[in-house]
Amino acid sequence: MPAIDFEGRSVPIHAGDSVASALYRDGVRILSRSFKYHRPRGLYCVSGDCAHCMVTVDGEPAVRSCVTPAANGQRVARASAWPSPEHDVLVSAWWMRALLPVGFYYKLFAKPRWMWPLAERYIRRVAGIGPVDTTARPGRILRRNHHPDVMVAGGGAAGLAAALRAAGRGESVLLADEGAIGEKVAPGPTRSAIAKLLASARAHPQVTILEHTRVTGLYDGPLVIAAGEGVAHWIHPARIVIATGAVEQHAVFPGNDLPGVWLGRGAARMAGVHGLAPGRSTVVVAGTTEALEHVETLRKSGTVIRLVVAPAAIAPHVPSGIPVVVDGTVVEARGGRSLRAVVIMGPAGRTVVSCDALAVSLGFVPRDGLLRQASIGIINGAGDVVEPGCTVARAIASGEAAAERPLSAPMSVVPGVGAPPGGGIVCTCEDVTTKELSAAWDEGYRWTELLKRYTTATMGPCQGLLCHQHLRAFVVSRSPAGPAGAPTTARPPARGLTMEEAAAGAEHAIEQRTVLHDRHIDRGARMDWAGAWKRPASYDDPLAEYWAVRRGVSVMDVGTLGKYRVCGPDATEFLDRLYPVDVRTIKPGRSRYGLLLNEAGHIFDDGLVAAMGANDYFVSATSSGADAAEAWMRDWAETWRLRVHIVNQTTALGAINVAGPSSRDLLARLTKDPVDNDTLPYGGLRKITVAGIPCIALRVGFVGELSFELHHPRSRGVELWDALLAAGKDLGIRPHGLDTLKLLRLEKGHILVGQDTDFDTTPGKIGLESLVRMNKPYFIGRSALERLATRPPQRRLVPLRFAGTNAPDEGAQLMDGDRHVGYLTSSRYSPALECGVALGWLATNGGSGPVRVVAVSRGQRRDQGEVVSAPFYDSKSVKLRG
């Protein structure tokens, strides 16, 4: 026989069992201990709403056992009790509740301060609903996107009717329900109606049904998140129908949370669906006509109906032979670890009735957590969630209407409130009593939102489903006029969402790779993220990579650079307005380095502008800024209505930088085109053929050595890479990665936009005034720079030199005596200069700032540094021009 493992013992399961029904059949009555007072809790709603039945299933805490199908081999355990949930000594918290006044976490242990760590340790052990399994299991939950016309949350009569109506009009429909559809409903006319609708929906090709899938939240878009078995569904519908139904009203009286006290539908479900009686002798509170069906269902399960408490309108319909108290109320439930008796106040006075089950049907409260999250006018409610307690026929009509009705404004449903709660536990998730609400009220928290925050009522796993109406009724009874009793704001998640489900798909990040990716891996490269790209950080030997560039020859895959062809009659005019450098004077066959400024005069990218011919340019941008640079260019081209073509060649072209004193010799071996310093000088460009591959060769200077950036058709990248490495073998060629590049450029004092700059960095702050031609009549950011010129910068990015073989940390803080004066943005040890080289922000307060500073790294390491001038390496740039 299939069985679950319950705290080390085997509990058999029957067909159709939930975890809770299997445990209940086996005699388990206490499923959890309450959050604060460790009161025993058993089955109550049996609809997945309350927190009473939450257990740990296969390591996942806070699983509602009443809606979780039992499966062979499942490991089930209860949480948060000592020594066991049956005999939890921490229940003493209930008797000591005077010591845990409302809001105690805000005030009780605030003084003396030394008490807090001890108290915190106690609270952490006592409170909570089970430990979280922190083992990472990436990829266990998949993310799946859906794009239906209509999304329906809830598979009751209203939801199914809405789905069928929409599908009938040819719309695609996705319907999600947190359980197996129809199975939560006890046998009867409602269940039959649902079964009929379900059969039609299953047969309809336009309807997709997701069962055991919790709709947890609505987000902008709209985006609906639903968590299913092993799948997080991201649903992007055009319209949404919320048909999440209603939950039976939570009754508040002393002892209302004892095991043995059930909501009427819960007891009926257990009896009708699983054939399990709620107790040996049962008292039924029949405030609704539906409760009369429950009486029949319960009787069939084998319990004795001791008494029915019913209003005058319903009392005559109670089956004969059952004692009835007309117009009575339950005022108390008595018992220790489970119900032993109820106290009923009737017209004839108090009666104490001994019983071990109480089924309470007082009316219905909308399960409207999702509906109340709706802020946009394409969301409709249907059925019980808008008309709690409506008939099946009414629910079907309402569902059909909801599928039709085009809405222009958000649907707002503010249900009325009933009588204020009596004594007892208002919020069973968070253990908040009516007394505590009163205490909070007396302390001045006189608004639903304030009471909620201060007492944490409505903030537990049920998100106020059971207690929100009581919280409002409490406030309205004391402050009948005015907005104090307004509903609290509903936010996602409406149902529990595990971290794993929330993170689903995060590991599906799209990784951009160049065609050389496998070549890098083969060489043992350590790959690192650079924006959306994966790039080699380093190969086997960073120092060898470095010396290959400085003394021999090296290659680097720079195919991730943003690359654009900009041409057309207005291309020169366009780029001259875009860049602060002078673009008009760039002769064909020459390039110029330029910063990209926004309208505020702040640097957001940099790159080369290379003239291929008249009004024909090749423009580059940083790897991570490539997309933004394109959007930026297109925005301005359209704003100015200039005649330019912008062709993004970022993915079409690969690029390999061939750098080092021997780079020209290497290139000469692979090309018949001239690459001498007169034909292709520093800053020049030329179309050449290398190893049979057409390239645009750019003489660039980022690393500070003779170098050629070869832009080529991406499809031939591997061929070019292999040819270069093969031809350069005797020259000691080896590729270098990003780590080496960052050191090489730092030795030249070149900035990395984003690392050395902030969002508000102007060229003047980083000593690049020479790249701004204020004598041009216009460029983007010019008027902002003109305005800023009247205010000398309060800080500057400066080059610093540190003695010793250990450079300070990047991010080290700079001190001038005991005055904090800045921090380092880049810092490396330079093997060529045998000292630390760095760039850092220094407070200059409009002047020049200190010359000698101390850099404080992690672990309080201190390095004496000196502000110098850049470049550190090859200061006259002789090598570069080679």
Next chain:
Amino acid sequence: MALLITCPNCGSRAYTEFWFGGELPAPPPAPGAPVDASAEFGRVWYRRNVAGLQAERWFHFAGCRRWLTVQRDTRTNAVHAGD
């Protein structure tokens, strides 16, 4: 699929295909024309942040890679006709 944006090149597409470019700013001064510094400062730095119909820029990165201007109700996400 809601929050649909109608791209003049590609048709009705999901908002997830676009980057949001913010409110449609006032037109910039013509290049080279004299600039009123304080008006320009306001144009660059201030946003109206309306609750209601707003003209705004979207870049169709997953489609034609062109900018478009749409009228969106910031309270309901209803997108009305383009500019």
